[in-house]
Amino acid sequence: MSSPGTTVIGSGIAGVACARALSDAGLPVRVLDRGRAPGGRMAGRTLHGRVVDLGASYFTVGQDSPFAPVVEDWVARGLAREWTDTFSVVGPDGVTDTKTGPVRYGAAGGLRSLVVDLARGLDLVQQRTVEQVRLDGGPTVDGERADAVVLALPDPQARRLLEPGSAPETVLDPRGWQPTLAVALGWSTRRWDADLHGAFVHDDPTVEWLADDGDRRGDGAAVLVAHTTPEFAARHLEEPALAGPEVAETVTRLLGLDAPPDWTHVHRWTFAKPTSPREQAFSLADGIGSCGDGWSAPSKVESAWTSGHELGRELAARLG
Numbered sequence: 001m002s003s004p005g006t007t008v009i010g011s012g013i014a015g016v017a018c019a020r021a022l023s024d025a026g027l028p029v030r031v032l033d034r035g036r037a038p039g040g041r042m043a044g045r046t047l048h049g050r051v052v053d054l055g056a057s058y059f060t061v062g063q064d065s066p067f068a069p070v071v072e073d074w075v076a077r078g079l080a081r082e083w084t085d086t087f088s089v090v091g092p093d094g095v096t097d098t099k100t101g102p103v104r105y106g107a108a109g110g111l112r113s114l115v116v117d118l119a120r121g122l123d124l125v126q127q128r129t130v131e132q133v134r135l136d137g138g139p140t141v142d143g144e145r146a147d148a149v150v151l152a153l154p155d156p157q158a159r160r161l162l163e164p165g166s167a168p169e170t171v172l173d174p175r176g177w178q179p180t181l182a183v184a185l186g187w188s189t190r191r192w193d194a195d196l197h198g199a200f201v202h203d204d205p206t207v208e209w210l211a212d213d214g215d216r217r218g219d220g221a222a223v224l225v226a227h228t229t230p231e232f233a234a235r236h237l238e239e240p241a242l243a244g245p246e247v248a249e250t251v252t253r254l255l256g257l258d259a260p261p262d263w264t265h266v267h268r269w270t271f272a273k274p275t276s277p278r279e280q281a282f283s284l285a286d287g288i289g290s291c292g293d294g295w296s297a298p299s300k301v302e303s304a305w306t307s308g309h310e311l312g313r314e315l316a317a318r319l320g
């Protein structure tokens with residue numbers, strides 16, 4: 001009988017990186033995800049004729065990181081682009097400062113396009129919501145056997161699939177995750193300083209970060225994306241669309257714009273970020289692995305890729 005291979009749950013960048021490492025080692029693997037397309041929290045949506053990034057704003061990569069060759073390849077093929085190393089700081093008195101850091105990368109086709117690229121050639125099943133993972137007598141996913149199962153999704157979503165006491169403690173620990181709302185705001189023409197790029201918002205109860213979507217994507221569209229504070233998001237999780245006008249008013253006031261946006265779109269991230277990601281890259285025990293940005297702190301795209309990649313390599317070494 002042929003081996004059923006590994007089942008990865010989640011086609012965010014961690015799950016896809018894990019599957020890529022297994023596939024590159026010649027091992028059978030399939031990826032199941034409930035979403036319509038791969039990408040998870042690197043998602044975007046077509047709004048008013050163009051894709052807007054509504055999840056991660058950008059990504060960074062360390063010089064010696066194993067992620068670096070992947071990024072170099074994306075840049076060489078024109079999929080990823082260097083965006084900026086400098087953001088503004090905005091407070092109640094408007095733009096007060098700038099802050100320089102590492103190069104931040106964006107993608108002309110939206111960040112999701114990079115995960116789609118990474119997933120090319122893999123056995124991916126989208127729009128498949130997994131209900132249950134069981135470990136008694138070898139791992140199964142909704143009753144189907146697997147050589148190993150990888151949980152590549154936020155802890156609270158992973159815990160829903162497992163019976164209490166059925167998985168290693170490291171996977172089941174009740175780690176906290178915080179929400180955010182991503183609010184896209186569109187104007188007919190650009191009304192802010194070209195040097196804005198993105199802005200850390202200080203001392204505001206509603207918005208904590210702003211990104212110039214036209215600038216990061218390189219098409220110059222008059223679209224900003226605001227990320228709300230977790231506290232504001234928590235109050236609007238039931239009916240996120242109602243938060244649009246308050247966020248629009250806040251952004252217009254903070255940047256001193258002469259007109260409110262022509263349109264807004266609100267996206268809810270119930271589990272946007274772990275409050276305290278683990279230091280180790282992944283866990284693997286009893287045929288069940290766990291990876292993603294809940295591991296490999298700090299929580300970001302690079303860590304999620306690294307976590308998935310390292311788990312995939314470890315699984316390949318054990319199963320191969």
Ligand SMILES: Cc1cc2nc3c(=O)[nH]c(=O)nc-3n(C[C@H](O)[C@H](O)[C@H](O)COP(=O)(O)OP(=O)(O)OC[C@H]3O[C@@H](n4cnc5c(N)ncnc54)[C@H](O)[C@@H]3O)c2cc1C
Pocket residue numbers: 009010011012013014015032033034035038039040041042054055056057058059060128129130131152153154157180182227269271272273291292293294299300301302304
């Ligand atoms: C608003 C926001 C802003 C961010 N900003 C940045 C930033 O600027 N820079 C940065 O580096 N990082 C940023 N991040 C973090 C970054 O997006 C994540 O670290 C990374 O994308 C996590 O990838 P992942 O594969 O671990 O998880 P995810 O991308 O969450 O993938 C998990 C997948 O599991 C699927 N899934 C869930 N439940 C089930 C189920 N029952 N059955 C099947 N599939 C299921 C989901 O559909 C999803 O596709 C941000 C995140 C958010 C939300």
